[in-house]
Amino acid sequence: MRRTLKAAILGATGLVGIEYVRMLSNHPYIKPAYLAGKGSVGKPYGEVVRWQTVGQVPKEIADMEVKPTDPKLMDDVDIIFSPLPQGAAGPVEEQFAKEGFPVISNSPDHRFDPDVPLLIPELNPHTISLIDEQRKRREWKGFIVTTPLCTAQGAAIPLGAIFKDYKMDGAFITTIQSLSGAGYPGIPSLDVVDNILPLGDGYDAKTIKEIFRILSEVKRNVDEPKLEDVSLAATTHRIATVHGHYEVLYVSFKEETAAEKVKETLENFRGEPQDLKLPTAPSKPIIVMNEDTRPQVYFDRWAGDIPGMSVVVGRIKQVNKRMIRLVSLIHNTVRGAAGGGILAAELLVEKGYIEK
Secondary structure, X not given: OOOOEEEEEOOOOOHHHHHHHHHHOXXXXXXXXXXXXXXXXXXXXXXXXXXXXXXXXXXXXXXXXXXXXXXXXXOOOOEEEEOOOOOOHHHHHHHHHHOOOEEEEOOOOOOXXXXXXXXXXXXXXXXXXXXXXXXXXXXXXXXXXXXXXHHHHHHHHHHHHHHHHOOEEEEEEEEEEXXXXXXXXXXXXXXXXXXXXXXXXXXXXXXXXXXXXHHHOOOOOOOOOOHHHOEEEEEEEEOOOOOOEEEEEEEEEOOOOOHHHHHHHHHHOOOHHHHHOOOOOOOOOEEEOOXXXXXXXXXXXXXXXXXXXXXXXXXXXXXXXXXXXXXXXXOOOHHHHHHHHXXXXXXXXXXXXXXX
């Protein structure tokens, strides 16, 4: 029998924190045991949380007390999930790793540390070996593993499947992102209602930077082109939907490439989480839709046998002999954040980095 692993969720009342609570409350062996917060310490979780997801606060969680973010109070905790905001996350996560905890972070603060994995388990599972270097270099028993920006994942998962098997030349990406990507309370309504809000050159650049890192770590079945020969560009926007990031990709190739072949590749894409049958791994990490009006945010963000964990791809079309168009949809707080973190933890358990 596999032992139950106790998880601490930092920022447990935030939008990503509540997805961790929701998903872990039904997990077969990882259970939420410590809910950390800031302004609501000492109060019952069910009284202070604004439950901005499906269902209700789980009954077994509602009466749990929100506690301080202090590793000295977490003697029996096995895993730390950290969806803390940029800036605040970095030193807190380092403190936990120094104390010997495995930290799964959705924060950007450590995503480009050379000894910290930036993990999408289907695309670059081998990068968890960086943990060994991290522990040796930093002289700590714990470790930090990060997951990418939700926006980057929405493009990187289909692009990674394509880059693995085709001589990709470049991709131009336009994103239409939901409000929950900005946290709660998020964007003032008068800024986004009746408007499309560009996220700016800085957000565009960090999206591309993360996609480049992920693609650089994909094990390929073709030799060319090298990643430095691939051109990537993005423009990012926010609109008044609650959950779900919709992304339009124009993908170009070095040679003639048929849209139907790429479609077949995306439909058949699987990774190590599927081979290992990890609990949070969807049987299809990419769901391909054939209707020319799908995916749609409202109808498709929860698609798949593990709701919200599949990237939904559609509108695959031949633009010219060396270019195709496709759209992708990712549930940003599930696959793009909490669900991706849980899947990463499951892989780390399976590989022995977190004790079973």
